[in-house]
Amino acid sequence: MSPARTAEGGTASGAAHPVTLRDAYRVRMRRAALTLCGLAVAALLGPAGTAVAAPRPRLVALSSVDSTIIQDIRYATPHNFTGRVVPGYQAPLCLLTAPAARALHRVQQNLTRRGYSLKVYDCYRPQRAVDRFVAWSRDSGDRTMKAEFYPEVDKSRLFDKGYIARRSGHSRGSTVDLTIVKLPAPPTRTYRPGEPLASCYAPRAQRFPDASIDMGTGFDCFDERAHTLDPRITGTAHADRLWLKRLMEKAGFTGIPEEWWHFTYRREPYPDTYFDVPVSPASAMT
Missing domain, CATH: 3.30.1380.10 (Muramoyl-pentapeptide Carboxypeptidase; domain 2)
Structure with a gap:
């Protein structure tokens, strides 16, 4: 029977490349950063995805x-x-x-x-x-x-x-x-x-x-x-x-x-x- 998988994809038995609590924290933080980045981009888009308010045009x-x-x-x-x-x-x-x-x-x-x-x-x-x-x-x-x-x-x-x-x-x-x-x-x-x-x-x-x-x-x-x-x-x-x-x-x-x-x-x-x-x-x- 294969070792049980952890929530972050490692093994519970200490197999190669186990995922530690620190690794899991880093994964969660990376995902959160990507989500925030996506929200920031979405805030600049109109209903059809057209930018409506770029910060500074070259005028x-x-x-x-x-x-x-x-x-x-x-x-x-x-x-x-x-x-x-x-x-x-x-x-x-x-x-x-x-x-x-x-x-x-x-x-x-x-x-x-x-x-x-x-x-x-x-x-x-x-x-x-x-x-x-x-x-x-x-x-x-x-x-x-x-x-x-x-x-x-x-x-x-x-x-x-x-x-x-x-x-x-x-x-x-x-x-x-x-x-x-x-x-x-x-x-x-x-x-x-x-x-x-x-x-x-x-x-x-x-x-x-x-x-x-x-x-x-x-x-x-x-x-x-x-x-x-x-x-x-x-x-x-x-x-x-x-x-x-x-x-x-x-x-x-x-x-x-x-x-x-x-x-x-x-x-x-x-x-x-x-x-x-x-x-x-x-x-x-x-």
Whole structure:
């Protein structure tokens, strides 16, 4: 009859390589360490295994790549669809991955030769800002900015219509919202909370003045008129949208049909990672 096996796989009779209490302790500690490691990895994964919060992306300040591109970072001000400065925007700063910033520089060189400039509304967006958008959408009582940004859409339907999502390509660092302005561009005046609001699809002269060429709607217009090829947008506004689209695609960006201002650099460095570092000078690489 063979010797009895111990719980850790040795023999009770002192056969070769018996497992001592010290050996068993080491095995248990190794297993515990592996379990903790697995839990740490899982904590960085979303429901489908996609990383959602890596600690520090490699981002650059757009101004360090091209200081001539105009910045009007709306979520660092109360002039956005929430009516408040959005959490995570500690400075009115455009941060992007270096390849996306260099691609924008190429677009800017093309435009400045013609007397125009890019103007960016939003660049990298931390996940905490996206979370704030989700919470805002559930607050049915807060309609402060409805008259400008979503005059014909019930707030409860913003998710269904795709205007707000729980994750945004902006959080990957290579997506940008932008327009074109004629040079010399007048400075954008400060929005005064509580001032009368004009619909985002009102005639250009009636909308909030931000020096953009005529794109048919303002930025962040939650309306089908903001779709790049909406048939109601004709003439100069239609031509201006297509001009922006061609310029961005030539530089390696891809737009989306629903928002004329939204573009993602195709060869983005972090295609599956959503970051949550704040928008601040400290988050930029030096």
